Amino acid sequence: MIDVLVVDDQELIRFGLVTLLQATPGISVVAEAADGESAIELAARTRPDVVLMDIRMPGMNGAEATERILTAGTDPAPRVLVLTTFDLDEYVYAALRAGASGFLLKDTGPQRLVEAVTAVARGDTLFAPSVTRRLIETYVTHADPEAPADPGRDLDVLTARESEVLRLTARGLSNTEIAARLFIGEATVKTHLNRTMTKLHVDSRAQAVVVAYESGLVVPGSSPL
Template identity: 55%
Template sequence: MDTSVLIVDDQTMVRQSFHAVLAAQPDLVVVGEAGTGADAVTACARLRPDVVLMDVRMPVMDGVEATARILAAADAGDVRVLMLTTFDADEYVYGALRAGASGFLLKDAPLEDLVTAVRVVAAGNSLFAPTVTRRLIAEFASRRPPSVDTRRADRLTPQEHKVLRLVARGLSNREIADALVIVEQTAKTHVSRVLAKLDVRDRAQAVVAAYEMGVVVPGE
């Protein structure tokens, strides 16, 4: 089944470039474009894309606010947002994570990386550009004191706490399995349970939750 994509960027040439690359893929369909965050919210409600390729900085409404509104909508469904940013130290990144973005990609990344990123996010996985790493999340998390929401943290078993810490380190299911000496399917089940108990959409938000609850300490 084809993946539908909505492209959101305030620069027409950027939208056209991304449109051409994505539309050329046999499994991707570009269903629309938007030039502002406000237009993105309206277009998303009308077109119901699988993936929204969202620029971070735009006039009228930035990408973070647009992402939050799109994902908070009652009819949001399984839409995923892939954020585009110009700098790996962009101050919008942490806010986008909290809003529910599933991944980040630098605008100057190779176009083939863009195609791969859309597919990865569409499959329900989180994606971070190589330079937008756990270090960046930790940097922004350190500016906000942990919420110390013990009720939320107490939902997790000791094993799930370990899994969450490994997720926050950026480990894959296979790497988590190796670290805990369990089979990969069991690691996958643990990760799914962690996401469900924390009421987060994906690994990206789980990382944010880990820092905010104090389960992971920035810089450790």
């Protein structure tokens, strides 16, 4: 059973999400929240597998709530699936940096929503690589040039193969496409990505992609070749 916490400040939307998920076999809505503060409290109390997090809310936005939830020390930490009206949203980018597992547009159909929750619960990312690339490129190009570098994320710790896999991942290629390009198995691609995330001290593929752009391994707009 996948336990879900639904967070949205609009009661009608929250009701629809809860109703849909509760009607889905294998999914249980353990709590619902109308704001970021309540989401943090309920996440700590109910320990959901997945938090379906609205990104734009009055008071504490979803990005800040995501960061607070994921740094609370809960083991295992919940997976956060961000809900947004726009596919290029500064708050979504902040949530990905904080460790969210991906994002979903609010006009997504019911089946896609259920598939996304299920995918996130099993540890996958839910968004298409091309969407990830567009989001990351948009906001990395506007990143603060004075922001301090994280020494724990020095790409020198990666092997040549790990760097190559990370580069292709950040350029929007799927595991299958990376495996075909590098003439290796998909399982090997996953192994390289897992080792890369461990070395870079990140918890998700999305965060690894952010690091790849912010470190200069991938230049926004460049060819993946």
